[in-house]
Amino acid sequence: MKINFTLNHQPVSIDVPAGITLLRMLRDYLGVTGPKEGCGVGECGACSVLLDGLLVDSCLVLAPQVEGREVVTIEGIRAPDGGPNDLQKNFIKYGAVQCGICIPGMVLAGEALLARTLHPSREEIRDALTGNLCRCTGYQQIVDAIEATALERSRLQEQQKV
Ligand code: FES
Ligand code: FES
Structure with missing residues (x-):
């Protein structure tokens, strides 16, 4: 069946079998390999994408x-x-990336949170990451990177108001 949607700000129209998942469509039919297949059953968050701004397991x-x-x-x-944005740079700066499998989902989870608030507590950041598993970093550095980005963006927002 034909599906029309917006992918990364570009219109897409593609014929795919009706029963496939968004993850399969992205990876196998559109060559978009950022979303990873980890568990395949909604447990790990490696396949995370934003759907109308909300974090979902594709x-x-x-x-x-x-x-x-x-x-x-x-x-x-x-x-x-076209380069990494501030959040992605902070993932690098704070050493929040090891094997990288979880990182696309972690960055998207961070963006979904920062779209809701630029003043999250560390607990709120941890809550926002509960659907995204990382077996490498211990999460601390990921929380640090998101917290630093929130602070930077909120300062920027304040400056723009002046
Ligand atoms: S692959 Fe989708 S949640 Fe794990
Ligand atoms: S960096 Fe390896 S799973 Fe998170």
Whole structure:
């Protein structure tokens, strides 16, 4: 069946079997490999994407469910110059990346949180990451990177108000 949706700010129209997941459509039909297949059953968050701004496990979403909607993967998160954005730079700066499998989902979870608030407590950051498992970092550095980005963005927002 034909599915029309917005992927990383570009319109997409593609024919896929009706029963496949969003994760399969992204990876196998569109070559978008940022979302990873970990558990395949909604436990790990490696396949996370933003669907209309909300963090979802793309392994649990059927492809036809995104008809007319907006999907953002890690490929759609970048600075205006095309390089890593402030959150991605802070993941690097704070040593929040090891094997990298969880990182696309972690960055998207961070972006989903920062779109809701630029003043999250560390507990709120941890809560926002509960659906995203990392077996490498121990989470501390990931929380540090998101917290630092929240502070930087809130300062920037304050400066822009002046
Ligand atoms: S692969 Fe989707 S939650 Fe693990
Ligand atoms: S960096 Fe390896 S699973 Fe998170």
